[in-house]
Each structure stands twice: as structure tokens, then as C-alpha cells.
Amino acid sequence: MAGSSLSFNLSNLRCNLAVLFCFICSCGVVMFSEADANYLTLDYYAKTCPKASEIIHSQMESAVSSDPRVGPRLLRMHFHDCFVQGCDGSVLLDDTETFKGEKTAGPNINSLHGFDVVDKIKSHLESECPGVVSCADLLALAAKDAVILAGGPYWDVPLGRKDSRSASLEKANTDIPLPNQGLITLISKFLAKGLSTTDMVALSGSHTIGVARCTSFRDRIYGDYQYTSKDGGELLRLKKMCPEKKNDENTTNLDHTTPTLFDNAYYGNLVKGEGLLNSDQELYSSIIGFQTVKLVKKYAEDSLIFFKHYSDSMVRMGNITNPHGGEVRNNCRVMN
Numbered sequence: 001m002a003g004s005s006l007s008f009n010l011s012n013l014r015c016n017l018a019v020l021f022c023f024i025c026s027c028g029v030v031m032f033s034e035a036d037a038n039y040l041t042l043d044y045y046a047k048t049c050p051k052a053s054e055i056i057h058s059q060m061e062s063a064v065s066s067d068p069r070v071g072p073r074l075l076r077m078h079f080h081d082c083f084v085q086g087c088d089g090s091v092l093l094d095d096t097e098t099f100k101g102e103k104t105a106g107p108n109i110n111s112l113h114g115f116d117v118v119d120k121i122k123s124h125l126e127s128e129c130p131g132v133v134s135c136a137d138l139l140a141l142a143a144k145d146a147v148i149l150a151g152g153p154y155w156d157v158p159l160g161r162k163d164s165r166s167a168s169l170e171k172a173n174t175d176i177p178l179p180n181q182g183l184i185t186l187i188s189k190f191l192a193k194g195l196s197t198t199d200m201v202a203l204s205g206s207h208t209i210g211v212a213r214c215t216s217f218r219d220r221i222y223g224d225y226q227y228t229s230k231d232g233g234e235l236l237r238l239k240k241m242c243p244e245k246k247n248d249e250n251t252t253n254l255d256h257t258t259p260t261l262f263d264n265a266y267y268g269n270l271v272k273g274e275g276l277l278n279s280d281q282e283l284y285s286s287i288i289g290f291q292t293v294k295l296v297k298k299y300a301e302d303s304l305i306f307f308k309h310y311s312d313s314m315v316r317m318g319n320i321t322n323p324h325g326g327e328v329r330n331n332c333r334v335m336n
């Protein structure tokens with residue numbers, strides 16, 4: 001990046017290299033504990049709940065048509081589920097007096113929404129086939145539907161995940177990537193889940209839909225946005241809706257060109273220096289982003305390649321399973 005952002009990146013570099021080193025040291029352990037999804041199958045509910053996918057799809061269709069924010073919300077919820085203990089519905093558990101879940105973790109609090117929609121879909125599944133379809137599978141299928149309903153690619157979702165009997169507030173705070181983290185930290189966090197740099201760049205394309213709060217992108221617009229983008233008008237607009245010291249909860253679209261369409265415009269924005277989050281722009285503007293720059297350019301030029309990589313990467317992310325197994329919850333918010 002140019003100007004002030006260059007020093008930002010250089011100062012981050014040392015810390016990032018340390019993170020990468022730590023990751024390499026712990027790599028073996030992490031891989032074994034989180035990447036074994038051999039038991040997931042495409043026809044898992046063929047006999048026990050053959051209408052499961054159809055029910056989820058039609059529920060998502062009506063939810064998204066009455067509130068288009070639902071799609072991006074559930075897509076992100078699946079991601080935050082998978083990055084903590086694997087895709088096991090841990091993100092859905094409510095806090096109680098004796099149990100602390102993940103909902104109050106930094107990346108989730110005031111930011112993850114749509115739990116009511118999950119409840120509604122789950123109640124339809126329970127009336128069709130009680131105690132059969134896990135909340136973790138519900139999220140994986142709803143995320144795929146969210147993408148399709150916004151015009152994105154289709155993929156077959158391997159199924160058979162179990163819902164956890166635990167959650168980790170600590171891991172939700174440490175493992176989920178943050179918008180102000182540098183490229184090496186972001187890459188390390190994906191590698192730690194068994195996902196490659198290509199997976200990370202492709203999955204970041206999820207930011208072609210949905211919104212971010214002012215508090216998530218303030219550092220970027222009062223930082224290096226001016227050096228990366230030539231469009232002063234867009235920066236002025238962002239600063240107006242997100243002043244330096246107030247309106248933390250104001251939101252704006254992550255992809256300002258085609259905000260509700262699942263397309264490759266997000267990558268075109270990065271090439272123009274107009275990624276909303278620091279973490280988005282890092283993929284194209286980081287001084288160490290040799291591989292990521294190539295991928296961003298490729299996806300900006302060719303939406304079919306982006307769609308292919310995206311669907312493959314979504315399957316890989318969805319295959320991060322919780323090695324401790326679990327149950328099929330009756331209610332996604334509480335353990336049975």
C-alpha cells in the first residue's frame with residue numbers, strides 16, 4: 001500500500017511473521033483435530049428426512065423475499081460457526097446462568113443477526129421429521145441458499161454434522177478473523193482451519209453481499225482508503241455516514257457497486273482500491289500479497305472461475321467438523 005499504509009503494513013509484518021511461525025509449530029495438531037469430515041455424505045437425510053433441503057430452501061426464499069438482509073446474515077453465521085470448534089451449531093447456543101456461549105464474543109456481539117430465522121426454519125424441520133436434522137446442517141444448507149438466492153453459484157452440501165454440547169467464547173474471540181488484521185494473520189487463521197490462501201481469497205468474495213457497521217471500517221476510511229482509491233466521492237460518502245467519533249452502528253454495503261447481487265464486483269472494487277474493510281483491501285494492496293493479488297485479479301476478470309473456487313471452498317469450510325461429535329438439538333439455542 002502507498003503512503004501511511006506502507007508503515008502500517010511494515011509494522012504489522014514482524015507481528016504477522018511471528019503469528020505464522022506459531023501457526024507452523026502448531027499446524028499438525030490443528031489439522032488433525034479439525035479437518036476430518038469423512039463421515040459427511042450428500043444423501044445423509046435421504047431416508048430420514050428427504051424434504052430437509054427443500055424445507056430449508058423454501059423457508060429461506062420467503063425469509064429473504066421479506067427481508068433481503070437475512071441471506072448475508074445466515075451466510076456469515078455459518079462462517080462464524082465453522083471457525084469455532086468446527087461447523088457444529090455452537091454459535092447458536094444462548095448464554096444461561098451456568099453456560100457461556102459465543103454470542104457475546106467480539107466478532108459476534110451486535111453483529112450476528114438472524115437467530116430468529118434459524119428458529120423458524122428449525123421448527124418447520126422438527127414438525128416434518130422430529131430430532132433428525134442438526135442445526136449445524138441447517139446453517140450449512142441455509143448459507144448455500146443465501147448465495148443462490150442472491151444470484152451466486154450452487155453446490156452440493158455434504159451433510160451429517162452433529163450439534164455440539166459445548167461452545168467456546170475464547171475461540172470465538174481468537175479464531176475468527178478481524179477486519180483490522182494484516183494479511184499474514186488472516187492467512188494464518190484460515191490455514192489453522194485447514195483452509196488455503198486461495199480458499200481465503202475466494203471466501204472473502206462473500207463480501208459481495210451484506211453490510212458492515214461503521215465500527216468495522218472506521219480505521220480504514222480514516223486511514224489508507226484515500227491512498228488506495230481514486231474515487232473521492234465514495235470516501236466522502238463513507239465519512240459522512242461514519243464520523244470519526246459517533247454512529248458506530250450505522251451500516252453500509254460491503255460492495256458499493258452491486259450490493260445485493262452475488263457477483264465478482266467485490267474483486268473489481270479491490271482492484272480500484274475500494275474494499276470497505278481493511279481486511280478486504282489487504283488482499284490486493286498488502287506489500288506481501290503476491291499470491292492474493294493474482295487471485296483477486298483473476299476473480300475480478302472471470303466470474304466463472306470465482307464461482308467455481310467459491311463453491312469448492314464453501315464445501316471445504318463446511319467440512320470443518322467438530323471431532324467430539326454431538327447430538328441433534330431439538331432447539332438450536334439449547335443443548336438437549
Ligand code: HEM
Binds near residue numbers: 076079277279
Ligand atoms: C477474511 C476474513 C474475514 C473478515 C476479517 C471478515 C470480517 C467481517 C466484518 C467485520 C463484517 C461486518 C460485520 C459488522 O460490521 O457487523 C463482515 C460481514 C460479512 N461477512 Fe465477513 N469476514 C471475513 C470472511 C468472511 C467469510 C469467509 C464469509 C463467508 C463465508 C463472510 C461473510 C460475511 C457476510 C455475508 C457479511 C455481511 C453480513 C451482514 O450483512 O449482516 N466473511 N465480515
